[in-house]
Amino acid sequence: MRVEAGRSALEMGSAVGLCSSPRAWGCDWNIARLLCFAAISWVLMTQMEVGAWTYHYGDKSDYSWEVARNFCRSFYTDLVAIQNQREIAYLNSVLPHHSTYYWIGIRKINKVWTWVGTSKALTKEAENWASREPNNKGRNQDCVEMYIKRKEDAGKWNDERCQKKKRALCYQASCQSSSCSQRGDCIETIGNYTCDCYPGFYGPECEHVVRCKNLDPGPDCSHPLGEYSYNSTCKFQCQEGFELQGLDMLQCLESGNWTAEAPECAAVKCPALATPGRGGLNCTHWHGDFTYNSTCAFSCETGFVRNGSETLECTALGQWTGLPPLCEAIKCPVLDSLSRGQLNCSHWHGDFMYNSTCAFSCETGFVRIGLETLECTALGQWTGSPPLCEAVKCPVLATPSRGQLNCTHWHGDFTYNSTCAFSCETGFVRNGSEMLECTALGQWTGHPPHCEAVKCPVLDSPDRGQLNCTHRHGDFTYTSTCAFSCETGFVRNGSETLECMALGQWTGRPPRCEAVKCPVLDSPDRGQLNCTHRHGDFTYTSTCAFSCETGFVRNGSETLECTALGQWTGRPPRCEAVKCPVLDSPGRGQLNCTHWHGDFTYNSTCAFSCEMGFVRNGSEMLECTALGQWSDRPPRCGAVMCPGLAAPGRGRLNCTHWHGDFAYNSTCAFSCETGFVQNGSETVECTALGQWTGSPPLCEVMRCPKLRGLEPILMNCSHPLGSFSYGSVCRFHCTQGYFLNGTSRVQCQPDAHWSDKMPTCQEEEAPYFKQVLLYMGGGAVALVALLLTGMLIALLIKRLSDKEEEKTLLNPTSDLGVTGVFTNATFDSNL
Incomplete structure (x- = not known):
């Protein structure tokens, strides 16, 4: 294994070239940019090379699954496809640990885990999931990572979201298009590949073809892969x-055997x-007894002749060229019994065949002329001519008039045993033997x-007809002819002319005179048909009367008659529904009709309805009667009425x-006179239910705050419209020793306010001040001035307080109809 840390300048140039056209990656711009950076860093990839198959992993950048796959497919074959547990162990041992692990070439496609390189579903046997995986959290963990050098589940798989960033684990396939001679499946192995040969091929590269044994010359063969091979x-x-004995087509199988023996x-x-x-039978056989091309010759003994072909040959169809012949005895002419004689024969090989012997004798009255016994020879001839027995003669007979004579003369014309048969010409019968x-x-x-x-x-x-006959040999005898004719309106059913035939029968049945037929009539739709038939249904002189059901009238003739020409005197009428006058939708309404027999005809029903706010005045449903009249007059739609309204007391009413x-839809607006307020809806409207949208309002008098008088003020009020209401007037005065400070009269105005504020009563203090001034002099004047100034300020504050109190007074709630006198009068804000 070699680890390479760099790439040649040529490889670097290729990577930079791909970055110049990022669309070549087949992804959007951002992903392309990432792939470009990945391509540039590709020179820093660590390569593990084992034989022809190589693994490649990145050690600089992490990618999403899609970007990782595009990277692998651009520079290698694809994301790694795990072949077996040995390969898993190998990868886990040689790859370095990375915290984000490595993407591999499995993804969930249509809810199935699939190897993306081969588009084959992951089988249950090939699964290598870590414990409790895959869990597919959120149903979007559709890509697979491989744990490398993890403390737990090292080398196992885990499903992850495809957008997560991980290292790309690529592979470079060792299988090429020419691998395995294109005669088998190329299977990648660690460090090499193996060939799984298709049936009929073998060898390391499946280069050899299975052979079958050579067949003897003769068959027509096709060798697509080599002579007598798979x-x-x-x-x-x-x-x-x-x-052919066996199959007509053989094929060389993958086992090296033919499908059957040759x-x-x-x-x-x-x-x-x-x-x-x-x-006798004499045969020649070329290919076996009685097989193709065998020939057989037939012969017969003396006195016998062959009946059939002399030679037969077996054809390619397995049939002889003819039927086998028979040896039949030679025949002599058949001998008849002599008239009035006897013949007694002995037949060895069949009647009158070779070796047959016949003896002749004559009855009484006959004399034999010739040999008594004859024998049939091998030449097919008798040893002599048959003898004759000559008979007695009878008188010669003549042929009867219109007849024939046919005689059988066994022993000469009109001799013993001669029989003469008499017959008559056609159309004549014999009278006698x-x-x-x-x-x-x-x-x-x-x-x-x-x-x-x-x-x-x-x-x-015939009935309703005439008969005219011609008789040549007597009334109604052979060759008599009779012509038939029929009266007007009747036609002949049968032959026009009959002739008496030789068998005593007429050439046909006597015809009948049948009434001419007219086309069959059917009852009209919605009608009845009543016919009178004198000579048969719908025939000459038949009359048919038409009528219609209730509600329908006839359009056409009432009665038709079948004429002598087989036609009716007119066309059948139709029954048409009675029509009623056309109806229109009522004003402010709708019309909905059902027509059974046509628009506005018998049985049509029309339903009337009115728009909202209107009611039907008349029948809801009308029906067209059989008299062409509607069952009632069409209704009208009248507006729904609400109860009549009147102007409220002390108010006005204005309606539209x-x-x-x-x-x-009528609307009514209410208003009140000055000094009165409306209690209720200002406007009401008549609804489709015949009710107003509210109750008519009332005009109630406006009320001012109730006044209360307390000593020393005295109050006297008048209430024309109710206690302390609009128009009420209150007058004020003070008791002795007090003077009135304010108005002496207030009146309740239309806005429920008094015309002025309530006055007050103050004591008369002038004498007291005068005495003080006399005793105190100028200093007292100054003191009085100071006191007066203080009192004025106090009065001003009290006036302002009274106005605020007046604004907060409540409307009076009781209606006192009396005038009271109070002392110390004040506003009562609790009423």
Whole structure:
């Protein structure tokens, strides 16, 4: 292991070059600047090199996980990927301890811990977490650090926030794109790498290919990796007439064995052939008994001939070129029993075959002419001609008129056992025996018959029609023709013309005259159909009357009739809903209608509603009746009314009416006369509920502070509107020996204040002062002046105190309706 403390100038230049274009790092500006500083300090990195795999760690700066990874990927391969426990132990032993530890290449991606270099999930077996880790505090500890030389859990992992700063632990991979000959997975090891070869390859670099044994020449092979090596495929096929025994395609497997044994070609087999009865079989086999190209020749014994191919060959399809032949006995001409004679034969190999013998004899009345016995030879011929038995003759018969005569003469024209059949021409029937036979006595068994025309059933004129017939051989007989026609409004259902056929049947059934049909009518929607059918449903002269349900009227003819042309006298009518007059929304209201059969038609319902503050005057719901009239008159929306208001006593009322006197939205303002105050709302408004927003106010008289008289002052008051209220007047005077200091009369004003302050009564002191002056002279004058000055100052202070007291007086709370006289009168602030 070597530790390098510096880098060449070339490496330094590369780092500085990266700082000149920080966007090359693939991160934002600030992170790029950090990476630039890291790149410059890269020359101070300590490198541990073991073989081809090297570890690199920084000893100058700490980075966030993203910056650390960008740094590793820029100068090396990636953040280190831990392979095994041996590598963990190695790293823990050689790396220096650092307080912030080292980032490694694991991160949580989509809630799965993943090796970022391979994008493979961390398996349970490969986990190396420290105790009680990962705990993922706050659910954002998505990056992994490795404890190096920690007192506890050395070499273990811990999850951390990715923004924390730690040392970068990088690795330089030893595996290259050409490693393992691209035939296996390159697995990094400490100091080297190993190759995990793919199936079918072996060797340190997976450079060798597994081989299978060579196959015999013949198959069509493909060798993508070398002759008869792994993945070589060979296809087998056989020549015509041979078939493959085994798989037609073999492949060289990773084990060095073919998928199966090499197949063989075997000749196609045909079914085995057997020697035919009374014959022989001679075969030639080239590839085995009864296989492809085998040929077999067939032969037969004397008196027998081959029925089938002489030679058969086995084809490539495993079939013979034909069916095996049979050896059949040679046939002689079949001998018939003689008319009025007997034939008695012996057959050894089948009827009238080789070696068959036949004996002839004649019945009474017949004489044999020829050999009695014949034998079938190997040439297929009898040993002689068959004999004849000649019979008795009968009179010659003639062909009947309109008929034919067909005779069978077994022993000559019109001879014994001759039979004559009589038949008639088409359309005629025989009257007499069908067959006559010539008897042994030379007579026929009956008289010759004659031919009469065939009769057909008598036809009648169809109902509502006519019949016109032509008869050539008698009424309603063979070739008679009958034409049918129908009355107006009826059409023929069947043939127009019938002819009597030779079998006594007409060429068809007699037609019927059916009423002309009109298109079937349906009841109109919301209506009924009532039809009268004289000749069938919806046929000629059918009449249909239309009617409509209640609330609907007919649009079209009331009655239609089916004409002789199959058309109705008009189009079917429609039932349309009765219409009512169109309704409009009432003033200050809305209209909501439901139309079942069209706008404002029968059964339409319209609901009326009014705006807030208005009430409906009339029915809430109207319905269009069957008479085209609404169930009631449309309602109107009238403003909600509030109770009428009157001006309060001693007050005035001023109202604004938008929708009628004292109706919704009307506003009324109240005011009071001078000297009266309003107790209640100044303005009220009529709401949508028909209520005022408040109660009408009252005009209450203004009250001044209550006055109280105490000796020596005497008070006399008048109260026209209530005790000490607006308009009350109080007069004052003093008892003997006192004089009035202030006004003698006060009045309660509109602002609830007295017109002046209450006066006081003072003693008359002038005589006393005069005596003093007489005795005291000039000095007394000065003293009196001084005393008077003091008294004036005291009076001024008292006046100011009285005014302050007057401001704090309360309004009177009792209404005294009497005038009282008091002495020593003062303001009563407690009332």
